[in-house]
Amino acid sequence: MTYRGAKLAVLAAELSAVVGPDGVIADRQRLRTYECDGLAQYRVVPGLVVLPESAEQVVAVVRACAALGVAFVARGSGTGLSGGALPHAEGVLIVTSRMRRILEVDPANERAIVEPGVINLDVTKAAEPYGWYFAPDPSSQQVCSVGGNVAENSGGAHCLKYGFTTHHVLGVEVVTPEGELVWLGGTTRDVAGYDLLGAFIGSEGTLGIATKIVVRLMRTPESVRCLLAAFPGVDEAGAAVSAIIADGVTPAAIEMMDALAIEAAEAAVACGYPEGAGAVLIVELDGPAAEVEHTFAAVRQHCTAAGAFEIRVARDADERARFWKGRKSAFAAVGRISPDYIVQDGVIPRTVLPDVLRRITELSAGTGVRVANVFHAGDGNLHPLVLFDEAKPGEAQAAEQLSGAILDLCISYGGSITGEHGVGIDKACHMPRMFTTDDLDVMQRLRRAFDPAGICNPGKVFPTPRLCGEVPGKRKGVHPLQAAGLAEQF
Amino acid sequence: MATSTLGGLRLACADVAEATASDTVDGVAARWVAWPRSTEEVSAVLRAAAGLGLRVVARGTGTRLAWGLPPKGLDLIVDLSRMDAVLAHTAGDLVVSVQAGVRMVDVQDALAAHRQRLALDGADTLGGTVGGTIATAASGPLRYRYGSVRDLLIGITVVLADGTIAHAGGTVVKNVAGYDLCKIYAGSLGTLGVITEAVWRLHPLPESRRWITATTPDPSGAAVAIAAVRASQHDPTALEIQRAAPGDAVTVGVAVEGVTGGIDARAQAVADLLGAAAGVAVAVAEHPPGWWGQPLPAPQATVTCEPTGLADLLTNGPGSLCGSAGAGVLACGLHDDDRLGTDLARLRDIAQRHGGNAVLRSAAPHRKAGLDVWGPVRALTLMRRLKDQFDPDHRLAPGRFVGGI
Numbered sequence: 001m002t003y004r005g006a007k008l009a010v011l012a013a014e015l016s017a018v019v020g021p022d023g024v025i026a027d028r029q030r031l032r033t034y035e036c037d038g039l040a041q042y043r044v045v046p047g048l049v050v051l052p053e054s055a056e057q058v059v060a061v062v063r064a065c066a067a068l069g070v071a072f073v074a075r076g077s078g079t080g081l082s083g084g085a086l087p088h089a090e091g092v093l094i095v096t097s098r099m100r101r102i103l104e105v106d107p108a109n110e111r112a113i114v115e116p117g118v119i120n121l122d123v124t125k126a127a128e129p130y131g132w133y134f135a136p137d138p139s140s141q142q143v144c145s146v147g148g149n150v151a152e153n154s155g156g157a158h159c160l161k162y163g164f165t166t167h168h169v170l171g172v173e174v175v176t177p178e179g180e181l182v183w184l185g186g187t188t189r190d191v192a193g194y195d196l197l198g199a200f201i202g203s204e205g206t207l208g209i210a211t212k213i214v215v216r217l218m219r220t221p222e223s224v225r226c227l228l229a230a231f232p233g234v235d236e237a238g239a240a241v242s243a244i245i246a247d248g249v250t251p252a253a254i255e256m257m258d259a260l261a262i263e264a265a266e267a268a269v270a271c272g273y274p275e276g277a278g279a280v281l282i283v284e285l286d287g288p289a290a291e292v293e294h295t296f297a298a299v300r301q302h303c304t305a306a307g308a309f310e311i312r313v314a315r316d317a318d319e320r321a322r323f324w325k326g327r328k329s330a331f332a333a334v335g336r337i338s339p340d341y342i343v344q345d346g347v348i349p350r351t352v353l354p355d356v357l358r359r360i361t362e363l364s365a366g367t368g369v370r371v372a373n374v375f376h377a378g379d380g381n382l383h384p385l386v387l388f389d390e391a392k393p394g395e396a397q398a399a400e401q402l403s404g405a406i407l408d409l410c411i412s413y414g415g416s417i418t419g420e421h422g423v424g425i426d427k428a429c430h431m432p433r434m435f436t437t438d439d440l441d442v443m444q445r446l447r448r449a450f451d452p453a454g455i456c457n458p459g460k461v462f463p464t465p466r467l468c469g470e471v472p473g474k475r476k477g478v479h480p481l482q483a484a485g486l487a488e489q490f
Numbered sequence: 491m492a493t494s495t496l497g498g499l500r501l502a503c504a505d506v507a508e509a510t511a512s513d514t515v516d517g518v519a520a521r522w523v524a525w526p527r528s529t530e531e532v533s534a535v536l537r538a539a540a541g542l543g544l545r546v547v548a549r550g551t552g553t554r555l556a557w558g559l560p561p562k563g564l565d566l567i568v569d570l571s572r573m574d575a576v577l578a579h580t581a582g583d584l585v586v587s588v589q590a591g592v593r594m595v596d597v598q599d600a601l602a603a604h605r606q607r608l609a610l611d612g613a614d615t616l617g618g619t620v621g622g623t624i625a626t627a628a629s630g631p632l633r634y635r636y637g638s639v640r641d642l643l644i645g646i647t648v649v650l651a652d653g654t655i656a657h658a659g660g661t662v663v664k665n666v667a668g669y670d671l672c673k674i675y676a677g678s679l680g681t682l683g684v685i686t687e688a689v690w691r692l693h694p695l696p697e698s699r700r701w702i703t704a705t706t707p708d709p710s711g712a713a714v715a716i717a718a719v720r721a722s723q724h725d726p727t728a729l730e731i732q733r734a735a736p737g738d739a740v741t742v743g744v745a746v747e748g749v750t751g752g753i754d755a756r757a758q759a760v761a762d763l764l765g766a767a768a769g770v771a772v773a774v775a776e777h778p779p780g781w782w783g784q785p786l787p788a789p790q791a792t793v794t795c796e797p798t799g800l801a802d803l804l805t806n807g808p809g810s811l812c813g814s815a816g817a818g819v820l821a822c823g824l825h826d827d828d829r830l831g832t833d834l835a836r837l838r839d840i841a842q843r844h845g846g847n848a849v850l851r852s853a854a855p856h857r858k859a860g861l862d863v864w865g866p867v868r869a870l871t872l873m874r875r876l877k878d879q880f881d882p883d884h885r886l887a888p889g890r891f892v893g894g895i
């Protein structure tokens with residue numbers, strides 16, 4: 001047995017005492033269940049899996065890891081799309097699936113307190129009878145965990161108007177990488193001191209493990225109106241989006257799909273979108289009826305003026321769900337038209353949307369790699385689906401290259417490499433294109449304040465020599481985590 | 491020594507001078523003032539200051555330098571007033587990039603020409619600079635709907651104590667690349683770095699607005715009315731209260747904004763709701779009441795509480811009260827005499843019963859001396875470590891922040 005293997009054996013025994021024998025998984029076959037998250041091209045079988053049931057147990061598990069200097073990774077539902085929950089072969093994967101209690105739903109105080117493993121949609125289900133809901137609504141909301149949402153600062157179709165997870169969390173109980181239980185934020189706003197809550201949200205599991213989350217609840221809107229508009233092409237649809245925004249309207253959501261994405265959705269779920277559409281827009285407005293009625297009329301006009309050849313207005317919740325069905329199933333649907341695909345998550349300023357889409361089309365034509373576009377048009381968050389067939393030689397590589405070129409395009413237009421899926425392991429090597437060495441070093445200072453030993457989800461978010469080879473740009477001295485003797489763990 | 495220091499600073503920045511009698515921070519006199527014109531110049535000044543071991547406080551218009559505690563020592567004021575440009579406003583993207591020394595009111599004027607705004611209001615906020623607004627996390631009535639600095643700031647450039655220039659966030663609203671360092675600068679009182687540029691998310695200016703107010707002698711009636719508005723679907727942008735002194739009547743104010751076609755119906759719906767809940771007469775106006783978004787004179791505290799704590803606060807809270815009852819963040823004006831300490835303790839007591847706290851914001855330095863300005867602070871160990879990472883020699887605004895940071 002290797003030295004690290006011996007450490008894991010010691011840990012397995014210690015942790016069984018903490019969480020009970022059925023809360024520790026050491027069997028290779030069962031460990032394989034956890035070898036990847038939603039981004040299956042990265043796979044590592046974890047050294048050990050632990051399933052704690054309470055914050056106290058998480059504290060004990062983290063302390064045991066810290067004492068032995070063993071790396072650990074938190075995992076919620078494993079739907080992440082950037083490899084954030086990718087385990088370490090010689091580390092511990094701490095899975096929150098046994099921490100699924102909704103501890104409190106308090107409509108009078110407009111909040112719920114939940115354990116990290118609670119499924120996103122279950123919060124809304126618990127609050128709905130009182131007329132409230134949890135706003136962040138990632139398309140994965142039927143399965144993803146609130147702890148994962150916090151770690152990724154997840155968004156959803158409706159974040160255009162309502163913001164991201166960071167706008168809907170008041171406080172988090174966190175087990176720090178040294179095994180201390182602390183509260184960041186609380187049950188009110190403007191808690192004294194640095195906004196460490198804000199720094200923790202979106203830190204992709206690198207600053208500690210959330211064990212309780214105080215989420216804000218929002219009042220369900222009085223009126224929701226939804227339309228589906230079909231355009232000859234993406235240029236016309238893009239123009240409609242610009243016109244709506246320029247008019248001062250803030251829709252709850254504006255989603256766009258191009259011809260190829262529509263084709264895939266039709267094949268998969270027969271969503272029945274207007275025939276011959278080169279692009280469709282789904283625009284949803286919500287709020288007080290007196291407001292929505294007027295703005296909805298304006299939105300319809302903008303769509304028509306921009307060249308929509310058909311506009312359908314949802315008559316009821318069922319029809320609205322049908323409009324959304326095509327959009328929400330889009331990722332999975334491309335499986336119908338291509339054996340393999342890469343989902344990108346780049347963001348661009350909304351005003352350059354037509355330019356960027358044209359450039360993507362050119363890139364696609366130039367390389368023969370097909371790209372289906374589905375995106376949150378209102379906030380410029382693209383989800384190009386780059387299609388390929390693993391079985392055909394060279395296709396995977398061509399798709400990788402194209403997908404990297406799309407990220408470069410986003411950066412060159414002043415955008416971001418990720419709008420909601422996170423950097424994780426997948427985009428860590430792209431970070432130096434967006435940030436200077438100094439920027440990244442300063443982020444590492446924050447990380448060191450939380451995790452001086454570098455054992456909490458190491459190797460994620462930041463580029464490492466092992467992962468990226470020679471990192472472009474000049475690095476001042478040795479990488480801090482390397483200096484701490486942890487570089488091998490990446 | 492003094493001349494060589496001045497000489498050293500002049501090599502870094504063209505505009506440096508000996509401080510004058512007015513160059514003080516919360517009663518502490520500075521020795522030198524620098525007026526850099528760019529992020530690079532701020533970096534050069536801070537590198538020079540690091541070499542000389544100078545303690546530094548950044549200054550905007552100086553309106554909120556009395557927040558927090560006086561610095562434990564002060565050598566150099568870095569004055570951002572010459573970095574006052576709006577760098578880029580792309581109206582179609584609802585984003586603006588600005589230098590930190592620009593006054594908020596100037597930003598708003600530039601945006602208003604495009605029927606847009608940065609959703610941070612309040613007379614106090616508007617008078618300050620962008621950097622000062624971030625460093626103090628100042629907010630006004632609009633925070634009920636749009637949040638505060640932390641919710642609207644999407645990109646930042648700062649210079650750390652050692653002169654390192656760091657960016658975080660970006661120029662697009664939706665962005666999760668890297669740690670969101672914007673958050674830790676919001677309300678950090680200049681203790682983590684000098685903010686030089688900021689990128690903000692904007693919102694369209696509404697076509698029409700209405701203010702609905704109701705004044706009741708019964709504080710719990712006011713709390714009931716506020717709860718009714720919160721639980722309604724009228725989607726107001728602001729939900730404020732105002733009370734001059736304990737025992738006085740409480741005024742509840744609601745702002746509704748939106749398209750002209752729907753505004754009167756919505757205002758009337760809110761008025762009906764307020765009237766029924768508080769059992770008093772209600773007024774609807776096209777302009778805000780005089781107290782709307784006005785700061786309280788020092789000494790004043792910021793008091794926070796959960797929504798259900800409001801009745802207790804309005805009934806038993808000392809001093810004058812005003813602010814966002816909707817967000818649970820209010821200002822409390824306290825007596826500028828020996829009662830300050832006991833009143834602050836009482837206020838904090840009430841707040842803590844409801845998950846909140848009371849922080850003494852501004853008061854004359856001699857009044858703050860000996861008082862627990864901040865109240866209990868969670869996760870202080872992590873905050874100290876963060877400070878050590880960003881400013882290991884503790885030269886940036888030393889002692890102004892929580893726990894002696």
Ligand SMILES: Cc1cc2nc3c(=O)[nH]c(=O)nc-3n(C[C@H](O)[C@H](O)[C@H](O)COP(=O)(O)OP(=O)(O)OC[C@H]3O[C@@H](n4cnc5c(N)ncnc54)[C@H](O)[C@@H]3O)c2cc1C
Pocket residue numbers: 037038073074075076077078079080081083084085096116137138139140143144145146147148149150151152153154155156157204205206208209210211331420421457
């Ligand atoms: C079909 C599909 C659609 C999706 N749509 C969206 C979308 O619309 N918007 C969007 O934003 N995302 C979307 N995602 C991505 C993903 O669902 C979200 O990132 C989600 O928040 C991840 O939650 P999870 O519980 O699965 O986390 P995991 O994948 O288990 O983990 C994600 C990260 O969170 C960390 N983590 C998990 N729990 C904790 C904890 N308790 N404390 C600290 N760190 C923790 C992990 O270490 C990891 O870094 C989609 C994914 C899929 C598969």
